[in-house]
Amino acid sequence: MQNAWREGNRFTLLPEASCFLPAMFEAVNAARHYVLVELYLMESGRLADQVIDVLSNAVQRGVCVCLLLDGYGSMKLTNGDRQRLEQSGVQLRFFNPIGFHSLALNLSRDHRKIVVIDGEQAFTGGFGAVDEFLNAWYEIALRIDGPVVTDWEQLFRRLWNSRLTRAGKEGANAGSLPERREPQAHPNGMPGRAMSARGYRYQAIRHSLHDRVNRAETRLWLCTPYFVPTFALRRRLVRAARRGIDVRLLLPGAKHDHPGVRFAGQRFYQSLLKAGVRIFEFQPTFIHAKFVLADEWVSIGSCNFDHWNLHWNLEANQEAIDPQLAADVRQLFERNFAASQEVDAAAWAERPWGQRAREWVYGLMDGIIMRLK
Numbered sequence: 001m002q003n004a005w006r007e008g009n010r011f012t013l014l015p016e017a018s019c020f021l022p023a024m025f026e027a028v029n030a031a032r033h034y035v036l037v038e039l040y041l042m043e044s045g046r047l048a049d050q051v052i053d054v055l056s057n058a059v060q061r062g063v064c065v066c067l068l069l070d071g072y073g074s075m076k077l078t079n080g081d082r083q084r085l086e087q088s089g090v091q092l093r094f095f096n097p098i099g100f101h102s103l104a105l106n107l108s109r110d111h112r113k114i115v116v117i118d119g120e121q122a123f124t125g126g127f128g129a130v131d132e133f134l135n136a137w138y139e140i141a142l143r144i145d146g147p148v149v150t151d152w153e154q155l156f157r158r159l160w161n162s163r164l165t166r167a168g169k170e171g172a173n174a175g176s177l178p179e180r181r182e183p184q185a186h187p188n189g190m191p192g193r194a195m196s197a198r199g200y201r202y203q204a205i206r207h208s209l210h211d212r213v214n215r216a217e218t219r220l221w222l223c224t225p226y227f228v229p230t231f232a233l234r235r236r237l238v239r240a241a242r243r244g245i246d247v248r249l250l251l252p253g254a255k256h257d258h259p260g261v262r263f264a265g266q267r268f269y270q271s272l273l274k275a276g277v278r279i280f281e282f283q284p285t286f287i288h289a290k291f292v293l294a295d296e297w298v299s300i301g302s303c304n305f306d307h308w309n310l311h312w313n314l315e316a317n318q319e320a321i322d323p324q325l326a327a328d329v330r331q332l333f334e335r336n337f338a339a340s341q342e343v344d345a346a347a348w349a350e351r352p353w354g355q356r357a358r359e360w361v362y363g364l365m366d367g368i369i370m371r372l373k
């Protein structure tokens, strides 16, 4: 059942690549039946080499490996690497390669990040197979064990067989998916649900977030690298702050891969700060992670909660109600707030005209882009 809560899961927060990359590689190395991987970004480089090696080794051990990449996000994966994957026996497919069709279809991207091992364990987060994730960007992942893995696998299987998905060049390898295995429930496990979204057609992640913001009793903390929120989300954040909820945003500072997106989002700072929302700009590196904490509810995955993502992309997040995970996420936020610069409302109100002009220009571009259909 789509988006259903399932009991009996275990969730493990894996902050930073130094934690989640070894955990994922170890899980692939231990796989006995199948490995399903779905990524938005994969570009040739050191990390892609490691991914190709670990997947190829799994195939050699007799494990069925299926890799589904977004047709745009994988454009910088060289033909040599594609061949290497397919010749080693990895089944390779691409979602919606860029083509001579409508702009709307080209803009619809598979932004999800999913790894499923033997139907028993899954990983999600904001990661991709590009070198920036080795240490230049701050990223997190979540390991999921238990019945909800079945829904992650279902998401993968549906897209693998979508009419928009194409086989790699050596199409012969792109055979059928392995027989499905059912995960076991853990005694004392926790409830969770895999949430998916498909642009403006299906907005379950966004509606769920709105509901949690409305219902938050003490805390609503949100981290996103691309903060260009919809009017509906801004209104809810403002209302939550006004009714005394601790509303905080963890956003990138000047280290950003798309500085224009930051300026476009900064045009909303003043009204949010005025309402009592606290804004922290992360200083050490570009923070690319996407996670939310509302009381004991946690959501981690691919969704940036910006209106571009919400309008066009396929997204998937894990939601969980788990006191231990909530405590871990809270500590993670606190560590990252400490490594951030808090935006001071009075100083922001006096910011220079150059900054205001940039916000205006990128805000205008954002408005134009959002009118594309």
Ligand SMILES: O=P(O)(O)OC[C@H](O)CO
Residues within 6 Å of the ligand: 040, 041, 111, 126, 128, 257, 304
């Ligand atoms: O789309 P994300 O959030 O996975 O981030 C990838 C960026 O678009 C790369 O510039």
